[in-house]
Amino acid sequence: ACQDRAMTSAHGHVFVIKGDRSHLACDVYLQSTDKDLRPGGTWLKAIPDAARRLDPDERAEFQAERRFAIPVRVADARSREPTPVLVAVPYYGTTHADQLRERVAEFFDVAARVIDERGKVSYGERPLVAFPLFAHRGGGGGPVVGDILNALYDEAQLAVARHRIDVVMVLDQPREYDLAQVIRREDARAWLALNAEQARHAR
Numbered sequence: 001a002c003q004d005r006a007m008t009s010a011h012g013h014v015f016v017i018k019g020d021r022s023h024l025a026c027d028v029y030l031q032s033t034d035k036d037l038r039p040g041g042t043w044l045k046a047i048p049d050a051a052r053r054l055d056p057d058e059r060a061e062f063q064a065e066r067r068f069a070i071p072v073r074v075a076d077a078r079s080r081e082p083t084p085v086l087v088a089v090p091y092y093g094t095t096h097a098d099q100l101r102e103r104v105a106e107f108f109d110v111a112a113r114v115i116d117e118r119g120k121v122s123y124g125e126r127p128l129v130a131f132p133l134f135a136h137r138g139g140g141g142g143p144v145v146g147d148i149l150n151a152l153y154d155e156a157q158l159a160v161a162r163h164r165i166d167v168v169m170v171l172d173q174p175r176e177y178d179l180a181q182v183i184r185r186e187d188a189r190a191w192l193a194l195n196a197e198q199a200r201h202a203r
Helices: 042-046 056-063 098-118 142-162 174-186 196-202
Strands: 003-008 013-018 028-033 069-071 083-088 128-132 166-171
Touching: 013 142, 013 174, 028 042, 028 098, 056 069, 069 098, 083 098, 098 128, 098 142, 128 142, 142 166, 142 174, 166 174
Parallel strands: 013 166, 028 083, 028 128, 128 166
Antiparallel strands: 003 013, 069 083
């Protein structure tokens, strides 16, 4: 079973889940890759037919780094299959967390556009957008993983305020999950919907 905690915003929620994204019913999810979109890369292992589901113009802009996030069209628009959005990691590795802010902010904007165009396919009150911790292993960001979590969490809070969505951060490592919980507890925005007594018990 997944473990989750809600990070509450006046406009929506940011959830943190320790589990597997593939078990989550969501509207849009982030799939990290690099700008080259190499044959045989991890993006194709995750989404085997993704190459033929990309818009050619968007792919060209992605590879030229004029875009950092592009959607992969769903195979059946009538299904409840979530829409993957490819997000490029920094090409020469992640040395500081701010390198990811523009990329994940663009991801949330693309996700909101996809939901506007396609409609909601998840089951909750609001559309649900999922993303993992990324660009911290092969992407070179291991030494700054705490800073990356902080930056991604902050952009998620900005996204739920900017768009009518809920966001879920999916983490597969206990240490990363624990770090995210520390960030949640220390952020005043996580407790805005609770009164003082509720917030005291929730902490």
